[in-house]
Amino acid sequence: MDEASESKPMDVEARGCPSPVRRRRFISGVVEGFYGQPWSMDQRKRLFERLGRWDMKSYMYAPKDDAKHRQLWRDSLSPVELGNISTLINECRMEGVDFIFAISPGLDMIYSSESELDILKSKLDQVSRLGCSSFAVLFDDIELRMCAEDTMRFASFAHAHVHVANAIYEHLRQPETFLFCPTEYCGSRAMPSVSESQYLTTVGQQLHINIGVLWTGPLVVPRLITVESIQEVGKVLRRRPVIWDNLHANDYDRQRFFLGPYQGRPLTLRRYIRGVLTNPNCECEANFVPMHTLATWCSTPVPPADPPPALQTTGSASDLGTSYSSTTSVLSETRSSDDEFYSASHALHLALADWFVEVRQPRAEKPNEIPSSFDSGSILASADFVDDASQYPPRSLITPEQVALLVDVFHLPHGHGLISSHLVRQLSWLWKSGGWCSVEPSTVLSNMASASAPSVADSTGDEAMTDGYSAESLCTQPAGSLPVLPVLPCTGELSAAVGLLVANTGDVDMESVQSAELTSSSSGTWSREYYEYWCQQATLFHSTCSSIQSMANSMLDISNFPLLNNIFSCVVELQSAVSKVESFVSRLESLTTGEQSRLLLVWSDPSVGAARQEQMSPVQLDSQWNDANEPWCVRGGLAGDLLRQLPDVSFLDMPPSNGPVDEIDSGISDAPPSPTHCDGASAVGLDTESNCLDLLGIL
DSSP states (O other), X not given: OXXXXXXXXXXXXXXXXXXXXXXXXXXXXXXXXXXXXXXXXXXXXXXXXXXXXXXXXXXXXXXXXXXXTTTTTTSOOOHHHHHHHHHHHHHXXXXXXXXXXXXXXXXXXXXXXXXXXXXXXXXXXXXXXXXOOEEEEEOOXXXXXXXXXXXXXXXXXXXXXXXXXHHHHHHTTOOSEEEEEOSSOBGGGSSSOTTTOHHHHHHHHHSOTTSEEEEOBSSSSOSOOOHHHHHHXXXXXXXXXXXXXXXXXXXXXXXXOOOOOSOSSOGGGGGGOSEEEEXXXXXXXXXXXXXXXXXHHHHSOOOOSSOOGGGOOOOOSTTOOSTTTTTGGGGOOOOOGGGXXXXXXXXXXXXXXXXXXXXXXXXXXXXXGSOTTSOTTSGGGOTTOOSOGGGSOXXXXXXXXXXXXXXXXXXXXXXXXXXXXXXXXXXXXXXXXXXXXXXXXXXXXXXXXXXXXXXXXXXXXXXXXXXXXXXXXXXXXXXXXXXXXXXXXXXXXXXXXXXXXXXXXXXXXXXXXXXXXXXXXXXXXXXXXXXXXXXXXXXXXXXXHHHHHHHHHHHTXXXXXXHHHHHHHHHHHHHHHHHHHHHHHHHHHTOOHHHHHHHHHHHTOHHHHHHHHHHHOOOOOOTTSOOTTXXXXXXXXXXXXXXXXXXXXXXXXXXXXXXXXHHHHHHHTTOOOOOOXXXXXXXXXXXXXXXXXXXXXXX
């Protein structure tokens, strides 16, 4: 008899999101569910303290690289491991946090084997005897196949998974919290779609109604999770899902971490879900802002279906009443009309106010947790290291503005903060606009015609256009048609709030610059005003880069060593990338006539940019899933996006980078490749500093 006939469908009405049989609390907290080095016991203890303080009452233990959680799931826990888990359970209990023990047997389990099921039960009994009362069984990121024995017993993969989950749930006497992660755990992995998935339909019909189902949203790492999408999956699953939120997960790209606020999830989503567990950065200390803003989201009252206009808010900073209030309103996110009660910018403001205190707080770190990039002369590597933070007075004069800038440059997986986004666009414009060409068009065209590279005729046609501009067309644009970059003035001392920098107006009158006649004259000569405007943009670009470098230097000098350990390598890599693009723009400012001629040939060839994109972002997607819209398709964060704007200009001698980056470049050149992303595909891209240098021709 197959499993389809062994299990009877649950007698549950198939409505949009029916209430579960048991009335349960809303689950909110953290799942340690990433690929990579699991967190230490001390890190988890600090995590539990924060969860308790912020009224998030759940923690799921599910580190993918804990061998006995996944690869060696059959092995019993040793006395030492049981002792550690017992400590975690007790620490959670002291903070009022529910400890959820998860196991992931799907890599090689024979689902039809009673002995395999007994092994799983025995292992969970070990943890149950320690006082754990909440569990989860996970079948994510596994092959879509069954062995011959399983195919003889079960009608489908889903029937096998449901059989195991229901058996464990009954064996543990139906615990209050029991969660199940399906193999099709998001919209893009539901085959052929959420509403038509036989796997999800079987789970909805056969899985015990009191077992919660984990769901990541329309994608593995979705930018948005809409109410409509959750209603759809809730109808298929016949229950409210628990969101396993990968918004801040970075295990697929360890060259960046994410400090942006919790957003893209409308507040009214809470009506249709059973809870939210965030799967955050691998770097535990980098998760203060993500968790703090999630706590704000969870604690904000859900608005009525049609709130009266008088009750709606915009999240402006007019009444926040702190030093951040002057500029918070500029970073108001785009929100749907039913989500006006939660403002991501306001939540970020609250988180930054608390995090700034912790960033400046001296804290020691154990010697075995010191980043390997520090040299032997570092204070962290000294022989007389003692675990006493009081002996380390604050070394860095880090400011709230710089902490806000750190959030801006390490923002969210689907986009940078406003300043970082502008910096990338500005760099692209400085190169693609051709404004660095300060000589007469006749001189440039003459030099191009006599060059051994492709002729003018080969590089000035429609196929040679770059963002609508070619070497010749820039000299003949009609009045008012030359590009004007949307500029965030950066000539003054930068001030910041909630991840957004707003600069004081400097001595450049941007309105007069934008209204100037940036065109060619009747004689066809190059517009001097346009070149001057380009130089002004280059100055603004250098100013922003300088602010980022200053912030990075301050962050690398903090006395909060656990945080420094977590952010060190990514901040250093960003410094190096910013230094290189600054060198590139500086070189554009000092081009000779001959160099301008040669560079125009590169500039007018659209294949250069395309080839560079192919070189810098080679990503091998898993063929069994549709991952084209996932953030791991373009890696490297702000550092990668800046480097991707640069052409291959190996014939130019770049000026050496300035600042401390030169002294530590060699310390990160031998860094190992990035860990795999959520589905185990190989991480490919900006792996080493030397690769970036070689592609840029700056070696």
